[in-house]
Amino acid sequence: xxxxxxxxxxxxxxxxxxxxxxxxxxxxxxxxxxxxxxxxxxxxxxxxxxxxxxxxxxxxxxxxxxxxxxxxxxxxxxxxxxxxxxxxxxxxxxxxxxxxxxxxxxxxxxxxxxxxxxxxxxxxxxxxxxxxxxxxxxxxxxxxxxxxxxxxxxxxxxxxxxxxxxxxxxxxxxxxxxxxxxxxxxxxxxxxxxxxxxxxxxxxxxxxxxxxxxxxxxxxxxxxxxxxxxxxxxxxxxxxxxxxxxxxxxxxx
Amino acid sequence: xxxxxxxxxxxxxxxxxxxxxxxxxxxxxxxxxxxxxxxxxxxxxxxxxxxxxxxxxxxxxxxxxxxxxxxxxxxxxxxxxxxxxxxxxxxxxxxxxxxxxxxxxxxxxxxxxxxxxxxxxxxxxxxxxxxxxxxxxxxxxxxxxxxxxxxxxxxxxxxxxxxxxxxxxxxxxxxxxxxxxxxxxxxxxxxxxxxxxxxxxxxxxxxxxxxxxxxxxxxxxxxxxxxxxxxxxxxxxxxxxxxxxxxxxxxxxxxxxxxxxxxxxxxxxxxxxxxxxxxxxxxxxxxxxxxxxxxxxxxxxxxxxxxxxxxxxxxxxxxxxxxxxxxxxxxxxxxxxxxxxxxxxxxxxxxx
Numbered sequence: 001x002x003x004x005x006x007x008x009x010x011x012x013x014x015x016x017x018x019x020x021x022x023x024x025x026x027x028x029x030x031x032x033x034x035x036x037x038x039x040x041x042x043x044x045x046x047x048x049x050x051x052x053x054x055x056x057x058x059x060x061x062x063x064x065x066x067x068x069x070x071x072x073x074x075x076x077x078x079x080x081x082x083x084x085x086x087x088x089x090x091x092x093x094x095x096x097x098x099x100x101x102x103x104x105x106x107x108x109x110x111x112x113x114x115x116x117x118x119x120x121x122x123x124x125x126x127x128x129x130x131x132x133x134x135x136x137x138x139x140x141x142x143x144x145x146x147x148x149x150x151x152x153x154x155x156x157x158x159x160x161x162x163x164x165x166x167x168x169x170x171x172x173x174x175x176x177x178x179x180x181x182x183x184x185x186x187x188x189x190x191x192x193x194x195x196x197x198x199x200x201x202x203x204x205x206x207x208x209x210x211x212x213x214x215x216x217x218x219x220x221x222x223x224x225x226x227x228x229x230x231x232x233x234x235x236x237x238x239x240x241x242x243x244x245x246x247x248x249x250x251x252x253x
Numbered sequence: 254x255x256x257x258x259x260x261x262x263x264x265x266x267x268x269x270x271x272x273x274x275x276x277x278x279x280x281x282x283x284x285x286x287x288x289x290x291x292x293x294x295x296x297x298x299x300x301x302x303x304x305x306x307x308x309x310x311x312x313x314x315x316x317x318x319x320x321x322x323x324x325x326x327x328x329x330x331x332x333x334x335x336x337x338x339x340x341x342x343x344x345x346x347x348x349x350x351x352x353x354x355x356x357x358x359x360x361x362x363x364x365x366x367x368x369x370x371x372x373x374x375x376x377x378x379x380x381x382x383x384x385x386x387x388x389x390x391x392x393x394x395x396x397x398x399x400x401x402x403x404x405x406x407x408x409x410x411x412x413x414x415x416x417x418x419x420x421x422x423x424x425x426x427x428x429x430x431x432x433x434x435x436x437x438x439x440x441x442x443x444x445x446x447x448x449x450x451x452x453x454x455x456x457x458x459x460x461x462x463x464x465x466x467x468x469x470x471x472x473x474x475x476x477x478x479x480x481x482x483x484x485x486x487x488x489x490x491x492x493x494x495x496x497x498x499x500x501x502x503x504x505x506x507x508x509x510x511x512x513x514x515x516x517x518x519x520x521x522x523x524x525x526x527x528x529x530x531x532x533x534x535x536x537x538x539x540x541x542x543x544x545x546x547x548x549x550x551x552x553x554x555x556x557x558x559x560x561x562x563x564x565x566x567x568x569x570x571x572x573x574x575x576x577x578x579x580x581x582x583x584x585x586x587x588x589x590x591x592x593x594x595x596x597x598x599x600x601x602x603x604x605x
Contacts, residue, residue, distance in 0.1 A: 052473060078475025086473075092466035095459075103463045107475025109456055113484065116455030117448050123455075130456070170474055 005030045005065060005174055005205050006051070006082075012059035013046055020046040022230040023060065028174065033196065033206045035220035035237075037213065039249060043229040044209045045087060048178055052084050053077045065173060078107050083172035085163040087179045087209075093152035097143060097162050100151050101134035104169025137165040141195060157188045164195065168204070175199060176207040181215055193219055213250075217241060225249065277435040288431040292503065294543040295438040296496055301523040301539040302445045302532065303492025308521065309530030310458060311485035312465025314374040316517050317361065317381025321490040323388060323512035324357050325350040325497025327398060330507045333408040336399060343410045347498045354494025355487045357384075362486030366479055369468075381517050388509040403508025410437060410502045417502070434503050441499065445492060449532050461485055462530075526583055528590030537592050546572045 010023040020043045028034045036044050049055040051062055053074035062069040070076050083104075092100050109130060115123035138144040141161040146154055154162060160180055167175055177196070181189045193215060200206050210216045216223060217237040225232040225240060227249040233240055240246055280287040300322060307315045328350040332341045361380050365373055392400030409418035409430070417433045452458040460481050463471040472478055501507050519542060527538025553568040583591060 054469070054472075074469075074472035075475045075477045078473060084473050086470065090467050090470035090473075092463050092470065094466055095462055099459060099462075103459050103471070103476070104474050106456060106460050106463075111456045113452070113457055113488070116451050116457055119451060127455070166474060 003029050007063040010060035011050055011057050013050055013057050020229050024231050026224050026234050030205055032221040033200050033219055035216040035223040036209045037216055038226035042226040044226055078170050081173035083167035083170045084176040085167055085178055089159050089163055091151040096148050098134055098147040101137050101165050101169050102130050104166040105130045107170050137168055141165045174205045178209045181212045277432040285429055285431055290547045292431055292435050292438055294540050295442050297543045298442050298536050298539040299445050300496045300520050301535050302449050303489050304520050305524050305535045307485050307489035308524050310461040315377045316374045317377035318520055319512045319517040320381040320384035321354040321493030322497040323384055324354045325494030326501040326507045328353050329498040329501035330404040330407050334404050335406050336404050340408055350498040351491040351494040355491045358486040358490025359483055362483045385509050385512050405506050407501050407505045528593040531594035534590050534592035
């Protein structure tokens with residue numbers, strides 16, 4: 001097993017004349033928390049969307065876990081082991097918290113229509129396992145007491161947690177979090193930090209897109225900085241923090 | 254506690270069963286026409302629950318559902334009538350009808366995968382009309398559907414020598430044709446209710462609901478939205494096909510007139526009015542929208558005669574008037590439907 005989990009090779013994407021990504025190459029190693037930062041409009045989310053199949057890159061591609069990623073099929077990305085959350089939370093609003101996580105098990109389970117109709121042994125067992133695992137995950141992100149509430153009725157912080165639980169339900173090798181701390185206060189951010197750290201300790205590689213530089217620098221093993229769609233630097237936080245180009249990008253030269 | 258509950262629910266089930274068995278005989282007191290009305294109510298429950306899979310679970314607004322009903326009805330009519338001289342048994346035709354409707358479901362589904370909401374509604378509406386117009390015009394150059402005249406003398410449902418048409422004596426009880434169909438329809442309706450219930454709380458059902466709630470998020474957790482939408486269309490269509498087959502056999506006659514746009518709208522209204530995605534709500538919607546107009550039809554005319562001594566308003570036009578008013582009122586005061594699904598709190602927090 002090689003040390004690199006995800007490798008981006010010269011990924012390019014443009015929208016009309018706007019070059020959102022200019023040949024971005026970077027690599028994420030197994031077991032690390034990898035931060036992707038950059039000013040607004042730097043192309044962080046575009047990179048994310050290319051990787052998870054929401055966008056088709058105009059050039060380059062991704063290698064994940066030793067094999068290329070199919071470009072145009074988000075549901076296959078999940079099957080391969082990439083799970084994501086969204087910058088603007090996307091939960092299944094009118095389903096309960098528990099059901100949201102249960103949906104996350106879809107890609108790791110197999111019951112079909114006939115199984116559902118005839119309720120054979122295998123289907124019942126699988127269903128019980130889905131429910132058990134979903135409850136465990138709600139417990140893991142510490143919102144087990146909200147299991148029966150509709151997702152839309154959860155507080156903002158709990159919705160973020162629920163989205164992470166749903167992503168974890170797909171058993172990802174790489175968990176991608178798109179600005180998970182957006183709109184959180186200091187206490188909530190602290191709790192989130194613990195949660196992310198715990199996820200990594202339990203063996204999942206984490207890719208973190210974040211605006212909160214303090215959170216990124218404190219949490220990540222390595223950080224990549226994007227600016228105007230191009231990679232500025234990819235290194236450990238201590239080096240990135242001191243890099244002149246990064247300071248310029250953030251403060252304006 | 255739980256024992257008490259189960260014995261109570263068992264009692265409730267028995268009571269409902271007794272009522273359902275007694276229903277066709279009670280209805281017959283008002284004449285066989287009422288038994289037929291009850292039969293149609295059940296047929297519409299069946300149709301509405303089929304559509305509920307597409308609209309209620311998967312959230313795909315389908316205004317052409319009646320096309321599948323028509324396909325099923327014509328499949329039955331062509332394979333069991335003097336029109337082609339074919340008289341296949343119903344238990345062979347019904348699955349064929351379901352399969353043909355299913356193919357049509359996929360045919361409609363595949364080009365519309367990327368559409369949603371209003372756009373999907375327009376395309377499905379067009380599809381429904383296309384099917385009806387085909388039925389209307391496929392009498393030349395080769396006479397397949399017999400055009401607007403429709404197909405007559407369709408075989409009734411027969412199991413062995415037991416025919417569902419005409420009156421028979423069973424255990425000293427006299428059963429009329431409609432009463433026999435009642436029990437057939439009831440069996441089918443119970444079957445479709447069970448299928449709906451089981452799908453709702455299954456991996457597939459949850460995936461459909463996820464697509465309904467947020468398609469992008471559904472894809473992100475690994476749901477193959479294309480296949481699952483097609484599956485919803487195919488399943489909904491198959492139910493439509495089966496309903497069409499039974500309709501054909503029960504009426505003994507089909508013509509394109511029975512499959513107009515207003516039928517699609519009525520079936521959709523049953524689902525929406527009752528409570529989308531909630532099985533008891535959908536059943537309530539179907540029963541209300543089939544039985545109430547008939548009550549009006551039979552009640553309003555005589556009532557006017559008694560009150561004013563003459564007919565002021567034609568019952569038929571009053572029916573549409575009241576139907577429209579009812580729709581507006583429900584949408585204003587109960588936008589989630591008459592009997593929407595509860596938040597299912599108890600059910601999910603209790604079980605582990």
